[in-house]
Amino acid sequence: MLLRMMDAGRGRFALAGAIIIAALVVLPVAVLAAHAWMADVEHWAHLAQFVLPQALRNTVLLLLGVGLVCAVLGTGSAWLVTAYDFPGRGVLAWALLLPLAVPTYIVAFAYLDLLHPIGPIQTALRTLLGYDSPRQFRLPDLRSLQGAIFVLGFVLYPYVYLTTRAMFLTQSASLLEAARTLGASRLQVFREVALPLARPAIAVGMSLALLETLNDIGASEFLGVQTLTVSIYTTWTTRSDLGAAAQIALSMLALVLALILLERHGRRRQRFANTQRMRPMQPHRLHGLPAAGALVLGGLPVVLGFVLPTAYLINESVKRLNLVGSISSALLQALGNTVLVAVSATVLTVACGLMLAWAGRSLRESTRRLLPRACVRMASLGYAVPGTVLAIGLLPPLLWADRVLGQVLQYSGLLLMGSSAALVLAYAIRFLAIPAGGIEAGLLRIPPSLEQASRLLGESSGRTLWRVHLPLLKPALAASALLVFVDTMKELPATxxxxxxxxxTLATWLYAEAARGTYEEGAVAALAIVLTGLLPVILLARTQASRGHH
Structure with a gap:
């Protein structure tokens, strides 16, 4: 009876924490809806006539183009390294993840200089073809919708590659061998057996890539593509029109909802019914010219999405350091600000994620009510809200909180908006889903018997969490903290x-330098972000290698 009363108390405390966190996540969207509703109708008429049609058209075309590129590159490369064996396949399997280390705006930043009419790539091509001037031969301008599709597609395809390769690795070899014995070619096996089974995984990966596309602001603005995200930012920064920005943001949220529904639709028939260990497929060995062709074909996305931009950043950083001799104090200050905000946001986000995961475990054992489940779900939806939309929704409540705090503390400045506290809160809401999901998965691997034994020995719920669960959750906590830290370093729109x-921060420093066209100044900051982004990619690569081995 005593344990039941303690469990009930633990459930009420967990429920209260989940409600508070869920309210903070939902607050920006509710504020957006209120401001959009109260905004002048004339604003909406102006937006509907002059802003939204072009921005919506560009956004939809960008999503379609990026989705197609990601689906082809991600699915094709996943099948290539899973179904075929060739020299270099082992390296290629993890190297295909490397573009995830480079934010989209950094790749756009690099390619704007690399593909400039008098840049190194076009100059080399004209030399090879015998032309003397850009007037005689030049590639299409990168500052276009097609250029944005190219940049975003070659950076974001690893989302599809990750989920689809995991699905291919778990497909039973007997299904594929049965198709082969019935006379199907290898292409037909892929198209008619493997691909239909992988559709849910492709839908999940594409939804993640398209959500990142919606969140992008740097690459789209650098390349001159007026998307909904860029429209929200320019409406607020140039016109200081919160109502109009909120109306555009709600239109963008409608697209986000459509993407989520698409992902759910892709998984609606996903079932797991195998009761015995499946035998994975054996890759077909390639030799000679086919093996070389497979290596070149699989390596092309890595070269375009990671190698070329990173080589450019290294070259420009070396040139800058040789010229100046040291890193500027302003850049060092931006680095310090970035680390400080990222560490603060990581601690807060992981702590909230732990509370959510613990709430889900406690409530799952003690109650089946709808409210706790809804709170835990809503608190993990921040990742689906683009950074620009989240920031616009947080502005009014943060300003209101500053006014209240100023009156209470007799302070005339801005405590939240005048410090990095607003950034830390926005990052925590934006990336809360990462630790919540990772820690929940870690808790599911801990047998309930360990907790029950601890409670029978007289330990409280809190001491059981501290002495039993947290030591066993160290890998999940470390992985979640690493991913949140890197994501906060790369986040640009909310910042x-x-x-x-x-x-x-490093991201805003790079954005400012790219806007001024001083690429050498921004290369050092961009390289620092890329090197930091390699950490979670290495973690993902190790996970993929472990899956392939098992």
Whole structure:
């Protein structure tokens, strides 16, 4: 009886924490809806006539183009390294993840200089073809919708590659061998057996890639593509029109909802019914010219999405350091700001994720009510809200909180908006789903008998969490903290809108330098972000290698 009462108390405490966290996540969307509703109708008429048609058209075309590129590159490369064996396959299997280490705006930043009419690539091509001037031969301008599709597609395809290869690795070899014995070619086996089974995984990967596309602001603005995200940012920064920005943001949220529904639709028939260990497929060995062709074909996305931009950044950083001799104090200050905000956001986000995961475990054992489940689900939806939309929704409540705090503390400045606290809160809401999901998966692997034994020995719920669960959750906590830390370092849209005056991070420093066209100045900051982004990619590569081995 005593244990039941303690479990009930633990459930009520967990429920209260889940409700508070869920309210903070839902608050920006509710504020957006209120401001959009109260905004002048004339604003909406102007937006509907002059802004939304072009922005919506560009956004939809960008999503379609990026989705097609990601589906082809991700699915094709996943099948190539799973179904075929050739020299270099082992390296290629993890190298295909490397573009995830480079944010989209950094790749756009690099390619703007690499593909400039007098840049190194076009100059080399004209030399090979015998032309003397850009007037005689030049590639299509990268500052276009097609250029944005190219950049975003070759950076975001690993989302599809990750999920689809995991599905291919778990497909039973007997199904594929049965198709082969019935006379199907290898292409037919892929098209008619493997691909239909992998559709749910492709839908999940594409939804993640398209959500990242919607969140992008740097690459789209650098390349001159007026998307909904860019429209929200320019409407707020140039016109200071919160109502109009909120109306555009709600239109963008409708697209986000459509993508989520697409992902759910892709998984609606996903079932697991195998009761015995499946035998994985054996890759077909390639030799000679086919093996070389497979290596070149599989390596092309890595070269275009990672090798070329990173080589450019290294070259420009070396040139800059040789010229100046040291890193500027302003850049060092931006690096310090980035690390400080990222560490603070990581601690807060992982702590909230732990509370959510613990709430889900406690409530799952003690109650089946709809409210706890809804709170835990809603608190993990922040990742689906683009950074620009989240920042616009947080502005009014943060300003209201600053006014209240100023009256209570007799302070005339801005405590939240005038410091990095607003950024930390936005990052925590945006990336809460990462630790919540990772820690929940870790808790599911801990047998309930360990907790029950601890409670029978007289330990409280809190001490059981501290002495039993947390030591066993160290890998999940470390992985979640690493992913959140790197994501906060790369986040650009929310940082641009919520940073205090004279506060620069590496991402905003790079954005400012690229806007001014001083690529050498921004290369050092971009290289620092890329090197940090390699950490979670290495973690993902090790996970993929473990899956392939088992």
């Amino acid at each position: 641009l809108l919520l940073r205090p005056l004279n506060f620069e």
